[in-house]
Amino acid sequence: MPSLKDVELKISAVKKTKQITKAMNMVATSRLRGAQDNMQNFRPYAGKFAEVLGSLAEKAGDEASPLLIPREEAKKIHIVLCTSDRGLCGGFNVNLTNQAKEFMEEKDADGVSFSFTNFGKKGRDWCRNNHLERVSEHLGIVGTKIGFNVASTEGRKLVDAFLDDTYDEVYIIYSEFISMGKQLPVVKQLLPIPPIEVEDVEIEEDATYLAEHICEPSPEELLGDLLPRNVYVQLFSGLLETSTSEHAARMTAMDNATKACNDMLEDLTLMYNKARQTAITAELMDIVGGAEALKG
Numbered sequence: 607m608p609s610l611k612d613v614e615l616k617i618s619a620v621k622k623t624k625q626i627t628k629a630m631n632m633v634a635t636s637r638l639r640g641a642q643d644n645m646q647n648f649r650p651y652a653g654k655f656a657e658v659l660g661s662l663a664e665k666a667g668d669e670a671s672p673l674l675i676p677r678e679e680a681k682k683i684h685i686v687l688c689t690s691d692r693g694l695c696g697g698f699n700v701n702l703t704n705q706a707k708e709f710m711e712e713k714d715a716d717g718v719s720f721s722f723t724n725f726g727k728k729g730r731d732w733c734r735n736n737h738l739e740r741v742s743e744h745l746g747i748v749g750t751k752i753g754f755n756v757a758s759t760e761g762r763k764l765v766d767a768f769l770d771d772t773y774d775e776v777y778i779i780y781s782e783f784i785s786m787g788k789q790l791p792v793v794k795q796l797l798p799i800p801p802i803e804v805e806d807v808e809i810e811e812d813a814t815y816l817a818e819h820i821c822e823p824s825p826e827e828l829l830g831d832l833l834p835r836n837v838y839v840q841l842f843s844g845l846l847e848t849s850t851s852e853h854a855a856r857m858t859a860m861d862n863a864t865k866a867c868n869d870m871l872e873d874l875t876l877m878y879n880k881a882r883q884t885a886i887t888a889e890l891m892d893i894v895g896g897a898e899a900l901k902g
Contacts (some may be wrong), residue, residue: 610885613878620874624867630694631860638853640751645783645846652843659832663801665825672769673833676798680774681717684741684764685709686796686841687733688780688848689726690748695852696859698781698789699728705791706732706779721773723760725845748845749852757842764841765834768797780844781851787858789851794844796837 608616663674687706689699706729710720721739724730726748733740742763747756767773776797781789 608877608881610878610881613874613881617871617874617878620867620870624864624871627860627863627867631857631864634853634857634860637749638850638857641749641846641850641853642783644751645850648843648846652839655832655836655839659829659836662825662829662832671826671830671833673765673797673799673837674801677774680713682719682721682772682774683713684721684723684767684773684776686723686725686760686764686776686778686844687729688748688778688844689724689729689732690848690852691727691745692749693728694859695856696862698852698855698859699726699732701789701791702779702781703729703732705793709777709779709793723764725848749849752842752845752849754838754842757845758838761834761838761841764797765837773797778841778844780848781855783847783850783854786854789855792844794840796840799833799836 685706687702689702693699713720719739721741722729722733723741724733724743727745730740730743730745742760744756744760764773764776768776775795778794778796780792780794782792783789
């Protein structure tokens, strides 16, 4: 059995750890509210943007823009990997890097090369450790208040690189926020822009007639301006989802760590009481033994 002093030191260390995990849980909870509000406020805009884009794409045709035309052979694949800058968020970053690894294994073939744009230190370090080509890195963005200019600046670079044949395909890997306890890594194609599906709505006989909208300028010109913006929107949405998922994962991980500290404190307190009782019993035995010796 460990000594009384050793148990006291362990209890002190666990209490300090509990203070840290509880504080980080409170910080993550506070930041989660803001990140979740930004994500939920942007979702309707992204949905309506995709709806308008789908309507224009249907009128203009699939070959209205080079951003819609897939390459015959995809040999140069670029991946935008969104992770966090800090740890202590459970398996959040591991799930994202594992998703990137699985995706590369699926796409791997003779002559296929991969390059990365990293949002987050953890993804940057993973690419560096695996000797993967890194085109650019952006640290200190995920998990903070993200501006749309970040997505538009990087998105513009991706669009230009695709048009210049630097990349044949561009994908983004991010964490989709499902709920507080569930965040899923997602792979989404950014370029070439995949076919935009338009839902067929059945028109009832007595429904009010809706006139067809006339586009000015032409759908082709509008599409040429909106398609690059679609890349910015998808990139910005991925960053917002990843930020919200990071805070939720850290809050859950720190909550579990705090509960584990409480369990350890209960066990250590019980061990401390047993050790203390053993020490008191030993002292009493010594006193009784000394008194008996004096009598004899």
